[in-house]
Amino acid sequence: MMIEPWEVLSSRIVLEDQWIRVRADNCRRNDGVVIEPYYVLEYPDWVCVLPITPQGEVVLTQEYRHGVGLVVAGLPSGVVDKDDFGPEATARRELLEETGYTSNRIVPLGSLYANSTNQPNMVHYFLALDAELTGTPALDATEQIDVELIPWEHIRSTLLLRQSHHIACVHLAERHFLGHFSPPPAGA
Numbered sequence: 001m002m003i004e005p006w007e008v009l010s011s012r013i014v015l016e017d018q019w020i021r022v023r024a025d026n027c028r029r030n031d032g033v034v035i036e037p038y039y040v041l042e043y044p045d046w047v048c049v050l051p052i053t054p055q056g057e058v059v060l061t062q063e064y065r066h067g068v069g070l071v072v073a074g075l076p077s078g079v080v081d082k083d084d085f086g087p088e089a090t091a092r093r094e095l096l097e098e099t100g101y102t103s104n105r106i107v108p109l110g111s112l113y114a115n116s117t118n119q120p121n122m123v124h125y126f127l128a129l130d131a132e133l134t135g136t137p138a139l140d141a142t143e144q145i146d147v148e149l150i151p152w153e154h155i156r157s158t159l160l161l162r163q164s165h166h167i168a169c170v171h172l173a174e175r176h177f178l179g180h181f182s183p184p185p186a187g188a
Helices: 089-099 151-158 162-175
Strands: 007-016 021-028 034-042 046-052 057-065 070-074 075-077 105-115 123-130 145-151
Touching: 021 046, 021 123, 046 089, 057 089, 057 151, 075 089, 089 105, 089 123, 089 145, 105 162, 123 162, 145 151, 151 162
Parallel strands: 046 123
Antiparallel strands: 007 021, 021 034, 046 057, 046 075, 057 070, 057 145, 105 123
């Protein structure tokens, strides 16, 4: 028997607000097995940006993440808003809002599912080359973010990043440059 998409017998929304919609589906596989409920978390698409300065430093954020109860290092990232003009516009906005940095060299790196098990949203990845501090962060009322510069080699050689979509962004950037990506040395 071939694996096929499940038949959705019924569906209902169990929670909906500005950030998430939780859907409970009752489904049947092609072999007759019924799965109920199966929860789907409907998030908007996200972006993740790897900003690198002309000196070869990565612009990192430090932010409290309540899901794990820790302050973690990460890359500028966020939700694609309905009024954004696509993921690249969101990447530029999030980079500026979270760090005060901008880049005239935004390179799209591709898109991947956030978690195809129960989320239909995509993460869109970008490399921001020659990122420069041009403003002041404009954080949402719920955000507290510290910004720091870390050498590229330190990002590659440590487990500093602990969020899977942030690590994916680093790997996609390296893949984009066929493993030959090496930002200019500091002071160059």
